[in-house]
Amino acid sequence: MARDERGVIDQSEDFAAWYNEVVFKAGLVDRGPAKGTMVIRPYGYRLWELLQSELDRRIKDTGHENAYFPLLIPESYLGREAEHVEGFSPELAVVTHAGGKKLEEPLVVRPTSETIIGEMMAKWISSYRDLPLLLNQWANVVRWELRPRMFLRTTEFLWQEGHTAHAGEGAARRETLLALELYHEVAREWAAIPVVPGEKTPGERFAGAVATYTIEGMMRDGRALQSGTSHYMGTNFASAFDIRYTAEDGREELCHTTSWGMSTRMIGGIVMTHGDDKGLVLPPRLAPYQVVIVPITRGGNAAVEDAAEDLARRLRTAGVRTHVDVRPQLTPGYKYNEWELRGVPVRLELGPRDLKAGTVMMVKRLGDDGKQAVPIDSLPEALPGVLDDFQDFLLARATAFRDSHTRTVDDWEKFADAVSTGWALALHCGSATCEEGIKSRTAATPRCVPRDSESEAGVCVRCGAASAYGKRVVFGRAY
Amino acid sequence: MARDERGVIDQSEDFAAWYNEVVFKAGLVDRGPAKGTMVIRPYGYRLWELLQSELDRRIKDTGHENAYFPLLIPESYLGREAEHVEGFSPELAVVTHAGGKKLEEPLVVRPTSETIIGEMMAKWISSYRDLPLLLNQWANVVRWELRPRMFLRTTEFLWQEGHTAHAGEGAARRETLLALELYHEVAREWAAIPVVPGEKTPGERFAGAVATYTIEGMMRDGRALQSGTSHYMGTNFASAFDIRYTAEDGREELCHTTSWGMSTRMIGGIVMTHGDDKGLVLPPRLAPYQVVIVPITRGGNAAVEDAAEDLARRLRTAGVRTHVDVRPQLTPGYKYNEWELRGVPVRLELGPRDLKAGTVMMVKRLGDDGKQAVPIDSLPEALPGVLDDFQDFLLARATAFRDSHTRTVDDWEKFADAVSTGWALALHCGSATCEEGIKSRTAATPRCVPRDSESEAGVCVRCGAASAYGKRVVFGRAY
Known part of the structure; x- marks a missing residue:
């Protein structure tokens, strides 16, 4: 493909440049004014919402409850766990003034919430009957980045952070692995990323953790992307924040805690796992539009446009996220390129001759089986299967790539x-x-x-x- | 009711104290460590999620797309719209240090996002074909509060903020009223608050707006709670941020913009619209638990507990959010009081004799028709109707209260x-x-x-x- 304003550089030429061009040109993201911040545009945010809803459902189904803790944390909290403060201090953004005055104690913008949630857990837990305490929050966090990259390392990002407290090491370790398994499942089944779940070596552990688990995905340049982590904290945070419970035998014990997070970084992982020289390739289960219909009207054809809208309605009823691209000022060819760049799994082209024949031309994003004429009336039933196959294919392709590398x-x-x-x-x-x-x-x-x-x-x-x-x-x- | 640790002061004695006792004791909220911040506990957050999902659906159904804009805004942005900076300056929290260094330009923690979204709109809009641009974001915002009150005025709160740009005043004014209507509908149909929609007088307008609309609810102390606002900005922000488009006739024009927000303040509105001397009264459509089943087992009765769990399963299948309170260490009486305090619309008591008779005792939160014996098998079909009636009753009661005051x-x-x-x-x-x-x-x-x-x-x-x-x-x- 000629590289015009919509085209992107080849992956093989410069993978980092390819990534950067794709995330901007596909409309996933834009640069924020403060250093390293990003604007997640609607197309990128919808991807996040779809991922989020799957993960949130699993988090709830396994007995966790969502809550919300304050953004601003007294600076002294960070210092209570020695490794934790050492790990995060260089990355903190600090509020020193508020309400027109200098604050007595500066507040840090949360880089993660172990400390403030630890403080609340100490208040809420008194007996073994209060355990396990299984909390999760969806939130923004800020970590100052010297070398920001959109989605991968940004000064602010969105994530969920699970925080749990347990009576004993066994229960806490099982929780840590349960969270890891949720991440594994969402990454594999929804993002079609064949991640490898495993434990970090001591040098790569989270600041303050006894054990850190991770899912690692292989990107198409052969590099690894840490795509979700789960930490067993032992009693480190319980000691620092005095999270204790009275056991059934009346003795006072420290809780064992965990924390685990998955973030908007996953969007970067999807881009770099599946994308190609034409741009994004989105796994159908997370694609904002699974199907785009391009009516070919050459200056207006009401019958074709009506048929396209009618087909879209029937596809939506069948549960397929469908978009009709009616922009009159653009040629079909321009639209094809744009939706390829934006990674839509299936494109349907519908012109006057197709309509007469009762068919559409179906083109899958990887284009490997060319254009196929498909009866319009078969699509509401057939397309969910086409999308499932495409999803399976992406996972298989990424698995083969990972294994061969x-x-x-x-x-x-x-x-x-x-x-x-x-x-x-x-x-x-x-x-x-x-x-x-x-x-x-x-x-x-x-x-x-x-x-x-x-x-x-x-x-x-x-x-x-x-x-x-x-x-x-x-x-x-x-x- | 005797006022023990679970009881609350009478509304008539001290409404403000009643409110404060209820939101804490019902487990909606806790105090954050930084001045005026709140922790939204799972019970309160679930209420917010249920409200959020209804509002989000309506926002999407009317053509808006969600996106996410950075938390940290260069201080100079605020100054570009004169009234806006004057309105918000006293409330700003300011990040002066980050990544271990003093920043060249301080960053404010967003008190609202007109400025940063205006900056991006200017970049994204070039032609009339790009309009309307209909954006929304779910986010946290920070406004320093000297007299914080949980949910009503907190230093940080959660909200959605819609931001839209249009070609011309008419379209922008229609959008402003559309948002107002969404708020009216959600407040009335879901929160059962008979709000009055209307326009603010000039002295009460949003800082930088040409017109501000509001929905106002009457609380049970007779005071008004502004529960959602929608602003027509004219071209004020478009001038300040240079949001222009080329019209169909080739001329360059300023956009007309709007913004509108509804926040976690609504939770306070629900508490103060429906609550009574026993505590919360939650409208069924937003109640985290619509029904609580209390098995009366006097030290363990497997048949009763199984029957309770079985009933819960059948109710959940019928779409009723149901909780079984199996805590062995608490008496049924204690549980009744607690779930009344927490505002659960319907309580079902199930003891051995009830089980034998194939019935449960049903008690509605307002208790006005006493306890009723109801056949267990009728409940999956009957309860949705009971909840609908309760929802309607709350709206009617609140409307009568408002009108008589x-x-x-x-x-x-x-x-x-x-x-x-x-x-x-x-x-x-x-x-x-x-x-x-x-x-x-x-x-x-x-x-x-x-x-x-x-x-x-x-x-x-x-x-x-x-x-x-x-x-x-x-x-x-x-x-």
């Missing part, structure tokens, strides 16, 4: 080669110094110790010491 | 008397000085010029000058 390696040369284009599955000694050495030489970091893989032991791919973790670690360069 | 008055003594217990419908001259005089003597302000009332003219109830507005004005003391 993941290599099991046991020597350093092959390791370095593998992480230059994808992931390496390698044994590692677990030493932080050795991890650092790998990072400085290859830019690769341990993404996770996968949950669903075989046990294995041997020697570290880098230093030759005995391997840790009991299995191979996924290494890759990351966003 | 609203007086049409033509002399000053009667005016002062009317606004001490409710609203006065009076003619007014429209002078700001005269308005001020009324306020300083009675604390009453003009709430709105109602849309649905007869034309009328005469002399001002206060100063005797010729009346303005072409009809009577609603005066009342307000929150």
